[in-house]
Amino acid sequence: MKLLNFLSAYFKDLIPQSVRCLPEMGKTFLSDLFAGMSVGIIAIPLALAFAIASGVPPEKGLYTVVVGGFLISFLGGSRFQIGGPTGAYVVLIYSIFNARGFEGLQIATLISGCLLILMALFKFGRLMKYVPQPVIVGFTAGIAVVILSSQLRDFFGLQVDALPPQFLDKCTLFCQEAYRINPWATLFAAFTTGSLFWMKRFLPKVPGAIVVLFVATAAAYLFALPIETIEGKFGVIPNPLPPYSLPDITWERLRELFPDGLALALLGAIEALLSAAVADRMTGTRHISNAELLGQGAANIGTAMFGGIPATAAIARTSANIRMGAKTPLAGMFHAITLFLVVYFLAPFAGKIPLAALAGILVFVAWNMGEFSHLVQIAKAHRTDGMVLFLTLILTVLVDITLAVQVGIVLSALLIVRRMGKAAQLKFVSTQEPDKHALSVSGPLFFSVSEDLKRLDLPPSCQELMIDLEGITLLDTSGVLAIKECIERWTKQGVKVSIHKIKEEWVPLFRRLGVIQT
Secondary structure (H helix, E strand, O other): OHHHHHHHHHHHOOOOHHHHOHHHHHHHHHHHHHHHHHHHHHHHHHHHHHHHHOOOOOHHHHHHHHHHHHHHHHHOOOOOOOEEOOHHHHHHHHHHHHHHHHHHHHHHHHHHHHHHHHHHHOOOHHHHHHOOHHHHHHHHHHHHHHHHHHOHHHHOOOOOOOOOOOHHHHHHHHHHHHHHOOHHHHHHHHHHHHHHHHHHHHOOOOOHHHHHHHHHHHHHHHOOOOOOEHHHHHOOOOOOOOOOOOOOOOHHHHHHHHHHHHHHHHHHHHHHHHHHHHHHHHHOOOOOHHHHHHHHHHHHHHHHHOOOOOOEEOHHHHHHHHHOOOOOOHHHHHHHHHHHHHHHHHHHHHOOOEHHHHHHHHHHHHHHHHOHHHHHHHHHHOHHHHHHHHHHHHHHHHOOHHHHHHHHHHHHHHHHHHHHHHHOEEEEEEOOOOOEEEEEEEEEEOHHHHHHHHOOOOOOOOOEEEEEEEEEEEEOHHHHHHHHHHHHHHHHOOOEEEEEOOOHHHHHHHHHOOOOOO
16 A cells, blocks of 8 residues: 555656646637647748758658657646747757767657656656756857857858858858848848737737748749748658658767767756746646656657657747647647648648748747847846856857856856855854853854854853854754864863754754764
């Protein structure tokens, strides 16, 4: 019975929302169907654009939405999550694909899927909330800058075969090629971006990307304008899903690609749980973080097996899903099915889409993704948070996103420790007897404060000292050992030392470390 109770409690937060929402699905079927079909249409240009920006053939983005998007909704822990390729992954996918090839990207995606499932099984979902907001905003803005830079070639119609991976090298290349701008491509891209901003403000319920893309594609095709299209660069988009296949996996390749898989897993987990939290704020619901990680892991394994690229939840499409009236995960599943039907029946028409129009859409997405006005707010609110934010942003753009997140988290942790250390107070208080004093210890007493405690010198006249620990809010082993060391030092100086007002919760720790005997 105990084992059954343990297993029931253990697996409780791994049950997907699709199972929990089964009793509701009959009542919400039509609203979920409408929302899913609407978001499925919206996802088409974004799936194509993110795949191209990542350096892979455009159909890979469509496969990712069909397989990964379905599994994220079917097995995830959020009612409203919409999954597929996202801007957050573009930088990583581009670098992995260029360095390792598509088979290497597949293996890295499989590794990330397995790691996400392990994170779910070991209940790491709640730990993701400890990633500081300045780090999230910083790397998101950094990714937006990189996406913007990667779209300048198609935005201006430059005839450049391959872009260098480094941001500064891209900028140098664009400056050298600026005289070869294609005015028609620039006009189409500017029209796309400008129209999307206008529609976002004045027609927010209209799927702007689809409308603008249709107009741009029709104009480019009917007037035979000299603009590069998806079909012209990548060939005809195949309409069926590719057959199930696994790359050639060896121990050597797994070891080589593990860091890439880990980076994909961490980034995907952060993006997915951030998106789920946004959905919760919009709807008043609560997602199940470990079930969400499980769904993300299954989705990445699935998409790697069917020729897709890494998938995670998309905040913008999830928000659109909610605004369209979604109630249960059925909407996300309908979104994937809708896109599958479009791929199967209308794939040849997608080849006529101008690359400049897709670049215009991605510039719009990157600008909104960057939340650049939010950067200034955080920087003004707290100087050290602003420092973490901009360091994360700069490292993301100029060095590497994984290093940026690692440095951002470590620096944030150190700054928090510093702030907590400043909150601690060590104060000697005189009593009515001149040779008797009290040492008041309040606030957090942990490793960063323990050195300050060790350096304390007693008042010259002190013969008896009472250490008052009532005000301690946080205590660790270093803090207790610091108290023990002070007691031993002061006792050797001939001072009678006693401890008062230890909270009940701290008593076992003091006993184990030999500070008190009873």
